[in-house]
Amino acid sequence: xxxxxxxxxxxxxxxxxxxxxxxxxxxxxxxxxxxxxxxxxxxxxxxxxxxxxxxxxxxxxxxxxxxxxxxxxxxxxxxxxxxxxxxxxxxxxxxxxxxxxxxxxxxxxxxxxxxxxxxxxxxxxxxxxxxxxxxxxxxxxxxxxxxxxxxxxxxxxxxxxxxxxxxxxxxxxxxxxxxxxxxxxxxxxxxxxxxxxxxxxxxxxxxxxxxxxxxxxxxxxxxxxxxxxxxxxxxxxxxxxxxxxxxxxxxxxxxxxxxxxxxxxxxxxxxxxxxxxxxxxxxxxxxxxxxxxxxxxxxxxxxxxxxxxxxxxxxxxxxxxxxxxxxxxxxxxxxxxxxxxxxxxxxxxxxxxxxxxxxxxxxxxxxxxxxxxxxxxxxxxxxxxxxxxxxxxxxxxxxxxxxxxxxxxxxxxxxxxxxxxxxxxxxxxxxxxxxxxxxxxxxxxxxxxxxxxxxxxxxxxxxxxxxxxxxxxxxxxxxxxxxxxxxxxxxxxxxxxxxxxxxxxxxxxxxxxxxxxxxxxxxxxxx
Ligand SMILES: [Zn+2]
Numbered sequence: 001x002x003x004x005x006x007x008x009x010x011x012x013x014x015x016x017x018x019x020x021x022x023x024x025x026x027x028x029x030x031x032x033x034x035x036x037x038x039x040x041x042x043x044x045x046x047x048x049x050x051x052x053x054x055x056x057x058x059x060x061x062x063x064x065x066x067x068x069x070x071x072x073x074x075x076x077x078x079x080x081x082x083x084x085x086x087x088x089x090x091x092x093x094x095x096x097x098x099x100x101x102x103x104x105x106x107x108x109x110x111x112x113x114x115x116x117x118x119x120x121x122x123x124x125x126x127x128x129x130x131x132x133x134x135x136x137x138x139x140x141x142x143x144x145x146x147x148x149x150x151x152x153x154x155x156x157x158x159x160x161x162x163x164x165x166x167x168x169x170x171x172x173x174x175x176x177x178x179x180x181x182x183x184x185x186x187x188x189x190x191x192x193x194x195x196x197x198x199x200x201x202x203x204x205x206x207x208x209x210x211x212x213x214x215x216x217x218x219x220x221x222x223x224x225x226x227x228x229x230x231x232x233x234x235x236x237x238x239x240x241x242x243x244x245x246x247x248x249x250x251x252x253x254x255x256x257x258x259x260x261x262x263x264x265x266x267x268x269x270x271x272x273x274x275x276x277x278x279x280x281x282x283x284x285x286x287x288x289x290x291x292x293x294x295x296x297x298x299x300x301x302x303x304x305x306x307x308x309x310x311x312x313x314x315x316x317x318x319x320x321x322x323x324x325x326x327x328x329x330x331x332x333x334x335x336x337x338x339x340x341x342x343x344x345x346x347x348x349x350x351x352x353x354x355x356x357x358x359x360x361x362x363x364x365x366x367x368x369x370x371x372x373x374x375x376x377x378x379x380x381x382x383x384x385x386x387x388x389x390x391x392x393x394x395x396x397x398x399x400x401x402x403x404x405x406x407x408x409x410x411x412x413x414x415x416x417x418x419x420x421x422x423x424x425x426x427x428x429x430x431x432x433x434x435x436x437x438x439x440x441x442x443x444x445x446x447x448x449x450x451x452x453x454x455x456x457x458x459x460x461x462x463x464x465x466x467x468x469x470x471x472x473x474x475x476x477x478x479x480x481x482x483x484x485x486x487x488x489x490x491x492x493x494x495x496x497x498x499x500x501x502x503x504x505x506x507x508x509x510x511x512x513x514x515x516x517x518x519x520x521x522x523x524x525x526x527x
Contacts, residue, residue, distance in 0.1 A: 001027075001039070001040050001041065001042065002025040002026060002027050002032065002033075002037070002039055002040065002041035002042070003026050003027050003028070003041065003042050003043070003494060004025070004026040004027075004041060004042065004043045004044075004045070004461075004491065004494065004496065005023055005024070005025045005026070005037055005039075005041040005043070005044045005045070006023060006024045006045050006047040006052050006463070006465060006489075007023050007037075007044055007045065007046050007047055007048070008021060008023065008046065008047055008048040009021070009022060009023070009024060009047035009048075009050060009051070009052035009465065010047075010049075010050065010051045010052065011024065011034065011051075011052050011053075011455060012051050012052065012053040012432065012433055012436045012455070013053075013054070013454055013455045013456060014053060014054040014436060014437060014440035014441040014444075014453055014454045014455055015437060015441050015454060016433050016434055016436075016437035016441075017433060018433060019051060019432075019433065022034050022035055022036070023035065023036060023037035024037075024052055024455065024463070025037045025039070025041065026461040026463070026491065026494045027494070028494065029460060029461055029493045029494035029495075030458065030459065030460055030461055030494065031455060031456065031457055031458065031459050031460075031461050031463075032457060032458075033457060034455070034456060034457055043496070045465065045489060047465055049467075050465050050466060050467055050468075050488060051432070051436075051465070051466055051467075051468050052455065052463060052464070052465050053080075053436045053439075053440060053455065053463070053464050053466070054082075054436075054440040054441070054444075054452065054453055054454055054455045054459070054462060054463065054464070055080065055081070055082025055083060055440070055452075055462030055463055055464050055490065055491070055492065056079065056080045056081045056082060056083075056392070056416045056439040056440060056464060057081070057082070057083045057084075057085070057391075057439060057440060057443040057444060057447075057452070057453060058076060058081045058083065058084045058085060058392075058393060058394050058415070058416070059085050059239070059274040059391045059392065059393035059443045059446065060085065060088050060210075060241055060242060060274045060276070060393025060394060060395050061076070061084035061085055061086050061088065061393070061394060061395075061396070061397070061398070062086070062088055062089070062091075062395065062396060062397045063076065063084050063086050063132075063134075063397045063398040064086045064087060064091070064092060064093035064136075065093055066397040066398045066399065067084075067086070067125055067130050067132075067134065067398060068093075068112065068113060068124060068125070068128070069112075069403075070398055070399065070400045070403065071125070071128050071129060071130045071131065071507055072130075072131045072400070072503060072505060072507065073130060073131045073132045073398035073509075074131075074398065074399065074400045074401070074483070074503055075396075075397075075398055075399040075400065075401075075412050075413045075483065076132055076394070076398045077131050077132055077398075077490055077492075077497055077498060077503060078413075078483045078484050078487060078490075078498060078501075078503060079413070079414065079415065079416040079417050079484045079487060080416055080417070080439075080464035080466060080484075080487045080490055081132060081394075081416060082132055082133055082462035082463075082464070082490060082491075082492045082509075083132060083133040083134070083135060083452065083462065083512075084132050084133070084134055084135070084398070085135045085136075085137065085176065085210075085393075085443070085447065086134060086135070086136050086137065087136045087137035087138055087139050087142075087175070087179055088137065088139075088179045088181075088210060088212070088241060088395070089139070089141075089179060089180075089181035089184065089212040089241060089395075090139045090140045090141030090142065090179055090180045090181025090182070090184055090187040090212065091139040091141050091142055091179075091181060091184075092118075092136065092137060092138050092139035092142045092170075092179070093115070093121050093136075093142075094115055094116065094117055094118045094120070094121035094136075094138070094142070094170070095116060095117045095118065095138075095142065095143065095146055095166055095169070095170065096115070096116060096142070096146070097116050098116055098117070098146050098166065100146050100147055100162060101146070101147070101148075101149055113127075113128070117169055117170070117173065118136060118138060118169070118170040118173040118174070118175055119173040119174075121136070122134075122136065122173070122174070122511045122513070125511050126511050128507075129507030129508075129509070130507055130509040130511075131492065131497050131503070131506065131507050131508070131509055132398070132492060132509045133452075133462065133492060133493070133509045133510050133511075133512060134509060134510075134511050134512065135176045135447055135449075135512045135514070136174070136175050136176065136511070137175055137176055137177050137178060137179045137208075137210055138166075138167055138170035138171070138175045138177075138178050138179075139178070139179050139180075139181070140178055140179065140180040140181070140187055140190070140195060140198060141180070141181050141184060141185075141186055141187040143163050143166045143167055143170075143178075143198070144163060144186045144187065144189075144190065145186055146163075146166060147159050147162045147163050147166070148186065149186070150185050150186045150291075151186070151189070152185075152186075152189045152290075153189060154189070154190070154191050154194070155190065155191075155194050160194055160197050160198075163194070163198055164197060164198060164201050167198050167201045167202060168201050171201065171202060171204070171205035171207055171514075172205070173513070174512070174513025174514050174515065174516045175205075175207065175514060176207060176208060176447055176448075176512075176514045177202050177207035177208035177209060177210060177236075177514075178198060178199065178202045178207060178209060178210070179209075179210040179211065179212070179241070180195055180209070180210070180211045180212065181212040182195070182211065182212065182213060182214035182223070182226075183212060183213070183214055183215065183216070184212070185290075185291065188214070192226055192229065192230065195230055196229075196230050196233045196234050199230055199231075199233075199234035199236055200233075200234045200235075202234070202236055203234050203235050203236035205514070205515060206448065206514070206515065207236065207514065208236065208237045208238070208239055208446065208447070209227075209230060209231060209234070209236050209237065209238050209239070210238075210239040210241055211227050211230075211238065211239070211240060211241060212241045212242070213226065213227050213240065213241075214226060216244060216245065216246045217245065217246040217247045217250050217375075218247070218249075218250060220245050220246075220250055220253050220257055221253060221256060221257060221260065224240070224257055224260050224261070225260065227240060227271075228260065228261075228264045228269060228271065231264070231269045231270075231271055232264075232269055237269075237270040237271070237272070237446070238269065238270070238271040238272075239271075239272055239273065239274065239446065240261065240271070240272070240273035240274075241273075241274060241393070241395070242274060242275060242276055242281075242393065242395050243257075243273035243274065243275050243384055243390065244275070244281070244376050244380065244381075244384070245257065245376070245377070245380060246281065246373075246375040246376065247321065247375050248375075248377070251376075251377040251379075251380055254377075254380045254383060254384065255383070258383070258384070258387065261273065261389075265389070271389075272389045272390070272391065272442075272446055273384070273387075273389065273390045273391070274390065274391045274392065274393030274443075275381070275384050275385060275390050275391075275392065275393065276392070276393060276394055276395050276396070276411045276415050277381060277385065277392075277411075277415060277418045277419050277422070277423055278376075278381070278409070278410070278411055278418075279374060279375075279376040279377065279378055279381060280324075280326075280372050280373055280374040280375070280376065280409070280477065281372070281373050281375060281376065281409075282328060282370070282371070282372050282373070282395075282396075282408065282409035282411070283370075283371060283373065284368060284369065284370060284371070285325070285358065285361065285362060285369040285370075285371045286319065287362050287367055288312050288315035288316060288319075289302065289303070289312065289367075291367050293367070294362060294363060294365075294366040294367030294368075295366050295367070303363065309359075312359065313353075313355045313356065313359060314355075316355040316358050316359060317354075317355045319358075321373070321375065322342065322343040322344045322347075322354045322355075322357075322358060323342055323343075323344040323354075324342070324373060324374040324375060325342060325343050325371050325372075325373050325374075326340065326341065326342050326343075326371060326372045326373075326374070326407075326477065327339055327340070327341060327342075327343065327346070327361065327369060327370070327371055327407075328340075328370040328371055328372045328406055328407045328408055328409070329369075329370035329405065329406025329407060329408065330361065330364075330365040330368065330369045330370065330406075331365050331366075331368065332364040332365050334364065335361060335364060335365060338361070339406060339407050340407050340477075340478055343357055343358050343361070343371075344357075346361070370406065370408070372407070372409055372477055382423070382427070382429050385419075385423060385429055385430060386429065386430065389442075390438065391438045391439070391442045391443045391446065392415060392416060392419055392435075392438050392439045392443075393415075394411045394412065394415035394416070395409075395411060395415075396408075396409060396411040396412035396413075396415065397412055398412075399412045399413065399481070401481045401482070401483065404481035407477070407478070407480055408480055408481075409477075409480065410473065410475035410476055410477060410480040411475075412475070412480065413473065413474070413475035413480060413481070413482060413483060413484060414473025414474070414475040414484060415473075416439060416484075417471050417472055417473045417484035417485075417486060417487065418472075418473035419435050419438075419439070420432070420435055420436075420466070420468065420471045420472075420486075421470075421471050421472030421473060421486065422472070422473070423435065424468075425468065425469075425471075432468060440453045440454065441453040441454050447514075448514070449512075460493055460494075461491055461493060461494035462491065462492055462493065463489070463490070463491040464487060464489070464490050464491075465487075465488045465489040465490075466486050466487050466488060467486045467488060468486075469486075470485060470486040471484070471485070471486025471487065472484065472485055472486055485501070487501060488500060488501055492506075492508045492509055493508045493509070493510060494508070495508035
């Protein structure tokens with residue numbers, strides 16, 4: 001007796017091969033047969049005219065804390081995502097509160113589950129259950145903060161030693177690698193040598209170095225060269241996160257950036273990339289002052305000095321492109337009406353210059369203004385998407401429309417189905433088989449997962465059944481909290497989570513531990 005049989009599906013096996021018609025049977029969490037299946041099954045799904053593929057792997061997810069608050073991972077699972085690679089851009093949920101600095105630096109105890117290291121974080125996820133599988137990375141910025149706070153200086157050898165200890169612990173506990181966010185505080189204060197030393201520890205455990213490179217605009221090529229150097233020096237695979245060129249003067253650099261990566265591959269570095277299918281990025285509004293300035297700390301006196309204030313406005317003006325920067329979320333009640341508007345528009349409404357409007361938003365919201373920045377080029381998006389070594393990664397979090405706030409980037413809800421609905425069906429940028437490969441076997445190989453990413457007998461039953469004629473993203477920049485359509489069924493580890501396009505609340509996800517499959521299996525049988 002099978003647990004589940006998909007009848008008459010068009011099978012996309014994830015390798016990029018053309019679809020073939022078959023039945024697919026699942027038992028005890030695994031695909032046990034692909035072909036014509038006669039045996040009895042507890043559940044049979046008529047899959048005729050639909051495509052059955054391995055579950056999609058989100059190579060670049062920021063769901064770390066969302067999975068604690070929203071373990072059903074709705075916005076992701078409803079796009080067909082069955083595995084999220086979290087801990088990206090230098091920022092992971094663990095380690096935290098490790099007691100390496102004085103108590104003032106510790107995060108205040110919040111309501112809800114608590115953790116410190118990677119192992120205890122993974123146990124929190126496991127004990128409450130999650131709907132998706134999770135593969136965690138340890139964040140370089142998170143590790144640095146534990147040791148040095150947000151101090152804007154190079155690390156001492158002792159501090160690097162402490163960071164190495166934390167990275168080693170996370171790798172021992174099953175992290176798949178380390179991510180860096182060299183554009184953000186505190187990662188931006190690190191020298192290349194610091195990252196190399198930590199990456200060497202990651203390499204010892206067969207880990208991968210994921211990187212949000214130091215610069216994605218004027219210094220794109222220089223930042224890429226740094227990532228290549230880190231990979232070569234530390235001898236480990238490199239993943240360039242959300243590969244792109246920001247700001248119009250840099251759009252022409254993409255072919256050269258691609259050539260650099262391909263040259264590095266030719267020379268023997270295992271380097272790949274991921275991408276989200278949008279021409280806007282989502283981030284915090286960049287400010288010319290340190291974060292503490294807005295809360296009365298370091299730099300705040302500059303805001304009160306009229307001469308200094310003028311200089312700050314000039315710096316904001318040099319940042320430019322305010323017509324392409326749209327406010328996505330902020331806290332101050334008086335500013336809620338500006339959500340969804342560009343900073344230029346806000347200046348017009350307030351009758352002040354664009355720079356004054358930007359400064360006002362930063363001041364009232366204590367430096368924290370979430371924005372969406374339309375700084376990319378559609379031709380570049382397509383050029384990058386076609387590269388065989390580029391996979392799909394949302395750069396987004398698992399959200400739920402019931403607890404929706406602000407106007408986050410639509411990629412949280414739409415990345416994977418947007419590739420299928422727009423870039424495959426409408427724009428003909430990719431073949432369907434190739435798009436699915438970029439969401440399944442390619443990232444599975446990247447992560448070294450031998451039992452996921454391809455649909456065949458013996459593999460874990462992470463499966464997605466979709467309608468290639470209707471699958472599409474519904475989330476937009478103005479109306480982002482909308483689930484995808486066209487995803488009919490999703491199974492995670494053989495358990496149905498999405499049924500007729502609706503999340504049924506099941507939480508069969510596994511927290512994967514690199515190099516510790518036996519632990520994973522032991523936990524699995526205990527549950
Ligand atoms: Zn990033």
